[in-house]
Amino acid sequence: MSxxxxxxKGWTRExxxxxxxxxxxxxxxxxxxxxxxELVAKFVPKGREFIYHTENGLLGMGPSPKAxxxxxxxxxxxxxxxxxLSGASYFHHGDSFAMxxxxxxxxxxxxxxxxxxxxxxxxxxxxxxxxIPAVGGAMDLVAGxxxxxxxxxxxxxxxxxxxxxKCSYPLTGQKxxxxxxxxxxxVEVTPEGFRLRALAPGVDFDxxxxxxxxxxxxxx
Amino acid sequence: xxxxxxxxxxxxxxxxxxxxxxxxGGFGEAGSPIELIHALIDLGAKNLTIINNNTGNxxxxxxxxxxxxxxxxxxxxxxxxxxxxxxxxxxxAGKIELEIVPQGTLAERIRAGGAGIPAFYTATTVxxxxxxxxxxxNIKGRDYVLEYALKADFALIKCEKxxxxxxxxxxxxxxxxxxxMCMAATTTIVQAHKIVPTGDIDPEHVITPNIxxxxxxxxxxxxxxxxxxxxxISYP
Numbered sequence: 297m298s299x300x301x302x303x304x305k306g307w308t309r310e311x312x313x314x315x316x317x318x319x320x321x322x323x324x325x326x327x328x329x330x331x332x333x334e335l336v337a338k339f340v341p342k343g344r345e346f347i348y349h350t351e352n353g354l355l356g357m358g359p360s361p362k363a364x365x366x367x368x369x370x371x372x373x374x375x376x377x378x379x380x381l382s383g384a385s386y387f388h389h390g391d392s393f394a395m396x397x398x399x400x401x402x403x404x405x406x407x408x409x410x411x412x413x414x415x416x417x418x419x420x421x422x423x424x425x426x427x428i429p430a431v432g433g434a435m436d437l438v439a440g441x442x443x444x445x446x447x448x449x450x451x452x453x454x455x456x457x458x459x460x461x462k463c464s465y466p467l468t469g470q471k472x473x474x475x476x477x478x479x480x481x482x483v484e485v486t487p488e489g490f491r492l493r494a495l496a497p498g499v500d501f502d503x504x505x506x507x508x509x510x511x512x513x514x515x516x
Numbered sequence: 517x518x519x520x521x522x523x524x525x526x527x528x529x530x531x532x533x534x535x536x537x538x539x540x541g542g543f544g545e546a547g548s549p550i551e552l553i554h555a556l557i558d559l560g561a562k563n564l565t566i567i568n569n570n571t572g573n574x575x576x577x578x579x580x581x582x583x584x585x586x587x588x589x590x591x592x593x594x595x596x597x598x599x600x601x602x603x604x605x606x607x608x609a610g611k612i613e614l615e616i617v618p619q620g621t622l623a624e625r626i627r628a629g630g631a632g633i634p635a636f637y638t639a640t641t642v643x644x645x646x647x648x649x650x651x652x653x654n655i656k657g658r659d660y661v662l663e664y665a666l667k668a669d670f671a672l673i674k675c676e677k678x679x680x681x682x683x684x685x686x687x688x689x690x691x692x693x694x695x696x697m698c699m700a701a702t703t704t705i706v707q708a709h710k711i712v713p714t715g716d717i718d719p720e721h722v723i724t725p726n727i728x729x730x731x732x733x734x735x736x737x738x739x740x741x742x743x744x745x746x747x748x749i750s751y752p
Contacts, residue, residue, distance in 0.1 A: 397639070
């Protein structure tokens with residue numbers, strides 16, 4: 297394979313976020329996890345409006361403020377400075393997690409260490425003995441939000457599969473993930489297991505299947 | 517006329533004793549009552565159990581309180597920070613206990629504590645290591661975990677505006693855990709950016725009603741944690 301072909305293979309982080317944004321319906325209440333999921337906000341399709349919830353207590357979150365206009369008392373769940381859009385509201389943690397646990401948030405986009413073929417998600421701890429456990433709101437989000445999308449690289453930096461039969465890392469939630477957007481493919485979690493939904497440029501079924509540690513069903 | 521105003525942060529925290537369970541408001545630096553925490557460091561009460569979402573940043577505020585060795589146990593959801601080594605070092609050395617609680621479960625346990633609800637069921641943590649050894653109950657076809665309410669002897673709170681009776685308003689996302697912690701503590705101690713005469717806050721705008729507040733102290737120019745950290749300042 298020439299270097300040139302290699303260059304256009306797969307999707308970038310931005311493209312993964314854009315593909316995910318295209319699958320979110322107009323008017324959705326959306327919670328975005330820290331990292332690549334945050335990029336989803338940059339790719340809201342024309343004619344659609346999403347209302348962003350951040351679990352530390354803001355509905356109607358806007359983009360980062362201009363340099364010099366940051367307010368240490370106006371931050372998101374990643375503790376970064378944000379803005380509040382017209383129509384926004386502030387509330388305490390009890391109400392914020394009532395929005396999550398009460399099923400009022402439509403879509404949550406999260407990163408992952410591993411996703412199993414039954415939709416189990418592991419994204420909070422490697423379970424190593426010296427790791428300090430830190431969970432934040434991830435377990436509440438996966439238990440309460442109606443639709444959970446995951447954006448992640450298809451394999452780890454060391455080449456290990458992240459889409460697996462059974463997660464080896466401690467779970468964040470059981471049977472919670474609906475769909476996975478990776479650099480190689482879009483994969484749906486179905487009652488029959490992983491099913492391919494779309495292939496990235498320069499990637500074929502066999503490659504995705506080889507890099508997935510569970511059976512992969514072909515596109516419908 | 518009821519007046520809950522106290523003159524200094526030192527006076528406000530003076531009766532906190534060794535072994536107290538203390539809720540401290542804030543999410544990161546937003547809404548963190550840093551002057552009250554520093555007064556607690558000066559007071560020197562030991563063997564404390566602290567309930568907060570995090571474990572502090574740098575070597576000021578909550579991180580400084582942990583660093584002095586006054587804290588026996590932390591109950592929190594996210595004890596990691598890019599700016600603090602204080603908690604990780606003590607934890608790895610086995611010198612501080614940690615109870616890890618998902619953020620929403622932490623909020624609801626506090627809310628339940630204030631509302632007189634001893635326990636509740638939630639789907640959060642089902643099938644994860646954090647529900648091991650906990651009671652699971654199937655309700656209408658779904659599994660739920662039993663979680664117990666949290667209460668405290670004291671709450672240290674930061675608000676924007678307080679009146680002399682103890683009605684409170686907050687500023688933006690600095691509200692976070694503060695209102696529910698006011699409800700769940702026996703004695704709620706509040707540092708306010710501004711104290712106003714009773715009646716100056718429109719009853720429609722009161723976020724925390726005065727029944728949940730015991731003391732208010734004005735800190736008109738509070739320290740900003742991230743600035744202190746950027747300047748390399750540590751406390752005491």
